Amino acid sequence: MTSNHRRRVVVVTPTYDERETIADLIDAVLAEQDRVDAFELYVLVADSHSQDGTLSIVDGLAAQNPRVHLLDVHERGIGIGLFRGFQYAIDDLGADVLIEMDADFQHNPGDIPHFLQKIGEGYDVVVGSRFVDGSVNEMPLHRKALSVGANQVVRSALGLKNVTEITTSYRAFTSETFLKVDPDSVPWQEKSFIFVPVFLVRMLETGASATEIPMTMHPRVRGYSKMIYWRYMRDILSFSLKSRLGISSKHAG
Secondary structure (H helix, E strand, C coil): CCCCCCCEEEEEECCEEEECHHHHHHHHHHHHHHHHCEEEEEEEEEEECCCCCCCHHHHHHHHHHCCCEEEEEECCCHHHHHHHHHHHHCCCCCEEEEEEEECCCCCCCCHHHHHHHHHHHHCCCCEEEECCCCCCCCCHHHHHHHHHHHHHHHHHHHHHCCCCCCCCCCEEEEEEHHHHHHHHHCCCCCCCCCCHHHHHHHHHCCCCCCCEEEEEECCCCCCCCCCCCCHHHHHHHCCCCCCCCCCCCCCCC
């Protein structure tokens, strides 16, 4: 924890070829510092060794601002980027609180103070939800349908009643909660984004206190999506079925 007793928050954003948005995103995140007096905001870009200049952009910003950090993950994959980023944020940056968010502005940095308000109230996990009152979801129809279907499948299979949003990766949680999760129980290396719902489920299984806030979700305006939709739905169904049958699986982290 920082010497002035403000809790240190590290916003971890995984990137691969995000040069079009990353500088603006970092500026937007750090601009929220004025709205979160009880916390100290940092940004960690966990980059999967981009080839488009993302690394150089972030490296330059980090040299100018001590609140900006870069981790060259080398391994490809958003999940492994997040996992390595969370570890680095705790071990090297002294994070008390972690926020995971996308680098393409689909997640609104303006929601950060709302996440941290709930963390300040004592919650261990705060989930950004598109399914609670006050949320704004501007995604295309096919993405909305995918989100509704995937959430219903996982929630029904696991009997989750107090969380409406399982599949978005916009979340805040304490470092202590992350450290309670067995890293081998989350498929960080999978390319289909199945790690997103599984990670939340694993945090809830630790007994973490959780709540949701309405989130604003915009469509990607620059860059390109890395999601393979058919693989994601296949893995959602497989995970849900195994969970319902009580079949556990380990994954290399």
